[in-house]
Amino acid sequence: MSRVRYGMLIDLRRCTGCNACAVACKAENAVPLGRWRGWVKVVEKGVYPHASRSFLPAICNNCENPICVRNCPTQATYAREDGIVMVDPHRCIGCKYCIASCPYDVRYLSPFKKIVQKCLWCNHRVDAGLLPACVQTCPTGAMTFGDVNNPISEISRLLASNPVQVLKPEKDTRPHVFYIAADMVAMRTMGTPWEGKE
Amino acid sequence: MPVRKVSRRTFVKLGSAGVGIAALGAGLGALAQADELAPGGRTVSRTTGGSRRAIASACLQCPARCGILGFVEEGQLVKIEGNPKDFHNQGRLCAKGQAGVNHVYNPDRLLYPMRRAGSRGANLWQRVSWEEALQEVAARLAELHRSGNPDGLLFMAGLFEGTQPIVQRFARAFGTSRLCQEMHLFQSNKAIAQQLTWGSSQEINDVARSRYILNFGVNPYESHALFVPFVQRLIEGRMKGARLVTLDPRLSSTAAKSDEWLPIRPGTDGVVALAMANVIMQKGLHDLEFIRRWTNIGSAQLAEYLATFTPVMAGEISDLSPASIERIAIEFATNKPSTTLSAGGATLHAHGVQAERAVALLNAVTGNVDVPGGYCLPRTYQLAEPEPRPPEPGQALSPVQCSRLFDEIQEGKIRVENLMTFMANPAYSYPDPQLTGRVLADPNLVPFHVAVDTYVTETSVLADIILPAATYLESWDIQSTPSYELVPQVSLMQPVVKPLGESIAFHDIAIELARRIGGGMEQYFDFGSMEAYVLATASQVPGLAEAGGLKYLKENGHWHGPDARPSYRIYESEGFRTPSGKFEIISKAMEDKGFSALPDFPSLAENRKKEEQLMLVTFQWNVHTYGRTAPSMWLSEIVHENPVWIHPETAESLGISKGDLVRVSSELGDLTAKAWVTQGIHPDVIAMGACVGHWESGRVAQGKAFESKDPNTRVIWWQKHGNGTHPYRIIPLKVDPIGGSPAWMGLPVTLAKA
Numbered sequence: 034m035s036r037v038r039y040g041m042l043i044d045l046r047r048c049t050g051c052n053a054c055a056v057a058c059k060a061e062n063a064v065p066l067g068r069w070r071g072w073v074k075v076v077e078k079g080v081y082p083h084a085s086r087s088f089l090p091a092i093c094n095n096c097e098n099p100i101c102v103r104n105c106p107t108q109a110t111y112a113r114e115d116g117i118v119m120v121d122p123h124r125c126i127g128c129k130y131c132i133a134s135c136p137y138d139v140r141y142l143s144p145f146k147k148i149v150q151k152c153l154w155c156n157h158r159v160d161a162g163l164l165p166a167c168v169q170t171c172p173t174g175a176m177t178f179g180d181v182n183n184p185i186s187e188i189s190r191l192l193a194s195n196p197v198q199v200l201k202p203e204k205d206t207r208p209h210v211f212y213i214a215a216d217m218v219a220m221r222t223m224g225t226p227w228e229g230k231e
Numbered sequence: 232m233p234v235r236k237v238s239r240r241t242f243v244k245l246g247s248a249g250v251g252i253a254a255l256g257a258g259l260g261a262l263a264q265a266d267e268l269a270p271g272g273r274t275v276s277r278t279t280g281g282s283r284r285a286i287a288s289a290c291l292q293c294p295a296r297c298g299i300l301g302f303v304e305e306g307q308l309v310k311i312e313g314n315p316k317d318f319h320n321q322g323r324l325c326a327k328g329q330a331g332v333n334h335v336y337n338p339d340r341l342l343y344p345m346r347r348a349g350s351r352g353a354n355l356w357q358r359v360s361w362e363e364a365l366q367e368v369a370a371r372l373a374e375l376h377r378s379g380n381p382d383g384l385l386f387m388a389g390l391f392e393g394t395q396p397i398v399q400r401f402a403r404a405f406g407t408s409r410l411c412q413e414m415h416l417f418q419s420n421k422a423i424a425q426q427l428t429w430g431s432s433q434e435i436n437d438v439a440r441s442r443y444i445l446n447f448g449v450n451p452y453e454s455h456a457l458f459v460p461f462v463q464r465l466i467e468g469r470m471k472g473a474r475l476v477t478l479d480p481r482l483s484s485t486a487a488k489s490d491e492w493l494p495i496r497p498g499t500d501g502v503v504a505l506a507m508a509n510v511i512m513q514k515g516l517h518d519l520e521f522i523r524r525w526t527n528i529g530s531a532q533l534a535e536y537l538a539t540f541t542p543v544m545a546g547e548i549s550d551l552s553p554a555s556i557e558r559i560a561i562e563f564a565t566n567k568p569s570t571t572l573s574a575g576g577a578t579l580h581a582h583g584v585q586a587e588r589a590v591a592l593l594n595a596v597t598g599n600v601d602v603p604g605g606y607c608l609p610r611t612y613q614l615a616e617p618e619p620r621p622p623e624p625g626q627a628l629s630p631v632q633c634s635r636l637f638d639e640i641q642e643g644k645i646r647v648e649n650l651m652t653f654m655a656n657p658a659y660s661y662p663d664p665q666l667t668g669r670v671l672a673d674p675n676l677v678p679f680h681v682a683v684d685t686y687v688t689e690t691s692v693l694a695d696i697i698l699p700a701a702t703y704l705e706s707w708d709i710q711s712t713p714s715y716e717l718v719p720q721v722s723l724m725q726p727v728v729k730p731l732g733e734s735i736a737f738h739d740i741a742i743e744l745a746r747r748i749g750g751g752m753e754q755y756f757d758f759g760s761m762e763a764y765v766l767a768t769a770s771q772v773p774g775l776a777e778a779g780g781l782k783y784l785k786e787n788g789h790w791h792g793p794d795a796r797p798s799y800r801i802y803e804s805e806g807f808r809t810p811s812g813k814f815e816i817i818s819k820a821m822e823d824k825g826f827s828a829l830p831d832f833p834s835l836a837e838n839r840k841k842e843e844q845l846m847l848v849t850f851q852w853n854v855h856t857y858g859r860t861a862p863s864m865w866l867s868e869i870v871h872e873n874p875v876w877i878h879p880e881t882a883e884s885l886g887i888s889k890g891d892l893v894r895v896s897s898e899l900g901d902l903t904a905k906a907w908v909t910q911g912i913h914p915d916v917i918a919m920g921a922c923v924g925h926w927e928s929g930r931v932a933q934g935k936a937f938e939s940k941d942p943n944t945r946v947i948w949w950q951k952h953g954n955g956t957h958p959y960r961i962i963p964l965k966v967d968p969i970g971g972s973p974a975w976m977g978l979p980v981t982l983a984k985a
Contacts, residue, residue, distance in 0.1 A: 049466070053324060081879075169323075170312060172320070173463055173466040
C-alpha cells in the first residue's frame with residue numbers, strides 16, 4: 034500500500050475566472066489584504082475580433098521536490114508525508130529565502146506576523162476530512178483535490194484520462210497542482226492585467 | 232493505504248449532496264466516494280480544530296438566493312459556504328457570497344440610530360436611542376396616515392430587498408401606492424417584455440441539456456440574475472458539447488470563453504434576432520406545429536412580417552456580417568435543443584422591450600419553448616402570506632414612473648411628504664445620480680427622509696434619520712426562487728448571527744412602526760414576529776408541512792418535493808398566462824398603448840451617434856453586484872478601479888496609451904478615468920465597470936486605509952490606485968417607454984486624453 038499523496042487538478046475548461054477560490058481562501062485562512070495564497074491570473078491574447086482571455090488559478094504547487102524546503106535555513110519549511118509543504122510559525126524567522134526560492138511566487142511575508150505564509154491546501158480542513166476551501170466552493174467544479182496515489186480516486190481518474198500540464202516543469206520541482214487546458218501565456222506570467230498582488 | 236473514516240452522519244450528508252449532482256448527470260468533480268474528502272457541510276476552527284456551529288440560510292448578495300451555511304465560532308460569523316443540501320447551487324458559492332462576512336463586520340457599518348446633525352449630505356450625525364428615532368418616524372408617518380394622504384409616503388426598496396414580501400406588505404398596509412423597486416432599473420424591460428410575450432417575467436434556460444446556446448450579451452461567467460446555479464448548468468452543458476455563441480460589443484469573460492465571439496454594435500440585438508427569425512422561416516427550419524398551436528400568429532403572416540429584416544439590413548445596423556447572421560440562424564434552428572440568453576446587454580436600451588420580444592421570438596419559431604434543453608418557464612411556489620393581507624393599491628407606480636421618479640419630484644408632479652429608503656441607493660444607482668442627490672438634498676422636495684441602511688451610503692448621507700438595518704445574515708425571509716432543476720423549491724433566510732450593535736432587521740422595524748402608526752395598519756402585522764410570519768407562509772406550501780415545515784427549513788435551509796422530477800411543456804396543460812393563453816408574438820396590449828404589436832426594431836435615428844462619437848457601455852465585474860459590494864474588503868481588493876476599455880486603433884487615433892487619464896463626455900457631463908487599451912472591445916465602443924467609484928458607503932468602498940479593530944483596514948493597499956469613477960454620472964435619464972428601465976447601454980460619448 035502506498036502512502037496518501039495529495040494533489041490538485043484544475044480543469045480550466047470549467048473555470049470562469051470568478052475569484053470564488055481566492056475569496057474563500059481569504060475567509061478560510063484569514064489572509065491579510067494585499068497578500069494571496071491563491072489568486073486568479075488573467076491574460077488576454079489575440080487581435081480583435083479574434084481575441085480571447087484565459088484564467089489560471091494560481092496556488093502553491095506543494096511540489097514533490099520543493100526548493101523552498103531545501104533552502105529554508107531554520108527548517109521551518111518542511112514537507113508532510115502527504116506532500117503538503119508546511120511553514121512552522123515558531124521556527125520561521127521571516128528571512129524570505131523561501132520566497133526568493135519559489136519559482137511560482139506563492140509565498141508572502143505576513144504584514145502582521147512577520148513570518149512567511151502560503152497555501153497549505155487547507156491542511157486543517159484536510160486533516161478533518163474536508164476539501165480545501167477553494168475546492169469546496171468552486172462554483173463550476175473546476176477544482177478536484179485528492180489522493181493521487183489512490184488509483185480509484187476522482188483526481189487519479191481525471192489525471193489518467195486527460196492531457197494535463199504543470200507550471201514550469203523545467204524547474205524540476207515536480208508540482209502537484211495539475212491543469213487541464215492551461216494557456217501557455219497564463220502559465221508563463223505571474224501577474225494579472227487589473228488584479229492581483231501589490 | 233489509510234482509509235479515511237466516514238461516520239454514518241457524514242455518509243448521509245454525502246448521499247443527500249449527491250441528489251442534485253446526479254440530476255445533472257456526470258457532476259461536479261469528486262463526490263460521494265467513501266475515501267474522498269467531504270464536499271462541505273461542516274468546517275473546523277483553525278485554532279482549536281473543533282467543529283463549528285453551522286446555520287443554514289440563503290444568500291442575498293444577488294437575487295439568486297443560493298443556499299448557504301453560516302459557520303459561527305464564539306458568536307462570530309467566521310465563514311460562509313454553500314449548503315450542500317440545496318440543489319439550487321449544489322453547495323457552491325461565488326466570491327460575493329463568501330464575502331458576506333465582510334458585510335457584517337465592516338468597521339464603518341451603521342450600528343446605532345442616527346439623527347442628522349449638520350446640513351443634508353454633511354455626514355454629521357448624532358447618535359440617538361431607538362425610542363427617540365422610532366417615535367419621530369412613527370409620529371410623522373401616523374400624521375400622514377391620519378390625514379388621508381398615505382401616498383405622501385414614498386418607499387424605495389433596495390436592489391434585492393424589493394423581492395422580500397414584507398417590504399410590499401409594509402407599503403400596502405400603510406396604504407401608499409408609491410413603492411419603488413430599485414431592481415426595475417436593471418430588470419423591468421426584460422420582465423415586462425416577457426410578461427407580455429408568455430406571461431412569465433423570466434425564462435429558465437435549461438442549458439445543462441442544450442446543444443446550442445445563443446447569447447445576446449449576457450455575461451453569466453461574471454454576473455447573472457441566478458449566477459452560480461446558472462453558470463453551473465452552463466458549464467455542464469458545454470462540457471457535454473453544447474456550442475456557446477456570444478454577441479457582445481465587449482469581450483466579457485463569457486464572450487472570451489465562448490466558442491465564438493461576435494462583436495455587435497450596442498442596442499442592435501433585436502434586429503439581429505429578427506433577421507435570424509427571418510432566415511429560419513425562409514429556409515423552412517421553423518417549427519410549424521408550435522407556431523400554429525401555441526402562438527397567436529400564422530406562420531405565413533409571420534414570415535411575411537419578418538421578410539423585411541434581411542441579414543444584409545441587420546448586418547449594416549449591427550456590424551455583424553450577413554453571412555454570420557445567416558449561419559448562426561441555421562445553427563440555432565438545426566442544433567436543437569437550443570436556447571437564447573438575453574438580459575441587460577440586449578434590453579437596457581430605449582427600445583429594450585422590443586429587443587427582448589424579438590429574442591424570445593427565436594425560441595418560439597424553433598419550438599424550443601419549455602422543452603428539455605430549451606427556453607423554459609420558471610417553476611416556483613406561490614407563497615401565501617399570512618392573513619389578513621393588505622389591499623393592493625389602485626394605481627401602483629409603474630417602472631417607467633420609478634425610473635423617472637426624481638425628475639417628476641423635481642417638476643412637482645410627484646409630491647413627497649416622507650421618503651423611506653430601505654437599502655436603496657438611488658443617489659448612486661440612478662442615471663444622472665446628481666439629479667437624485669439634488670432632489671434628496673432639498674427639504675422642499677423631500678421634507679423628511681428616513682433611511683434604513685447598513686452604511687452611510689450616497690443616499691442615506693442625505694437622510695434626516697438613519698435606522699441601522701440588520702444584514703441578510705441577521706434576518707428572516709422565505710422565498711421560492713426558480714431553480715434550474717425545473718422543480719419548485721423553497722428557501723429560508725434565517726439569522727446566522729444576532730444583529731450587530733443596535734441594528735435591527737427591517738421586518739422588526741416594520742412591525743414596530745406599524746404598531747405605533749396604528750390607524751388599522753397594525754392588523755397586518757398581527758403575526759407578531761418574522762419567525763411567525765415565515766412559519767405561517769411555510770405551512771401553506773404543499774408537502775412542506777409533512778416534511779417537518781419550518782423546523783425542516785431551519786435545519787436544512789432548503790426544501791423541494793422529494794418526488795419532484797422536471798416536467799416539460801407545462802403550457803400544454805396550463806396554457807401560457809397571457810390573455811390568449813398562447814405565446815403572444817402579436818401583443819394586443821402593446822398595440823393598445825400605441826406600440827408595434829409585433830417585435831419591432833425602431834429607427835436608430837434618435838440614438839445614432841455622430842461620426843466622431845463612441846458608444847459607452849457599462850458592465851458588472853464578477854466580484855461585485857452593482858454598487859452593493861464595494862464595502863466588502865475581499866471584493867474591493869480584487870476590483871476597486873474601472874478603467875475605460877478602449878480598442879487599440881481608437882486609442883491610437885486619439886493619442887491615448889494604457890494608463891493615461893482620459894475624459895469621457897456625454898450630453899450630461901464628463902468624467903475622468905484611466906485608459907485600459909484592449910483588443911477585447913468593438914472599435915466604436917468604450918466600456919466601464921459600474922460597481923465602484925463610491926464617494927460614500929464607508930472607507931473600504933472609498934479605498935481609504937484607516938485604523939480599526941481589524942488590522943486589515945490599515946493595509947488597504949489600493950488606496951494609492953484610487954477607487955474608480957462612477958460612470959452613471961454621465962448617463963442621462965432616458966427610459967424605455969414600455970419597460971421603464973433606463974437606456975444604460977450605448978450612450979453616445981466623446982473621448983479625449985485628459
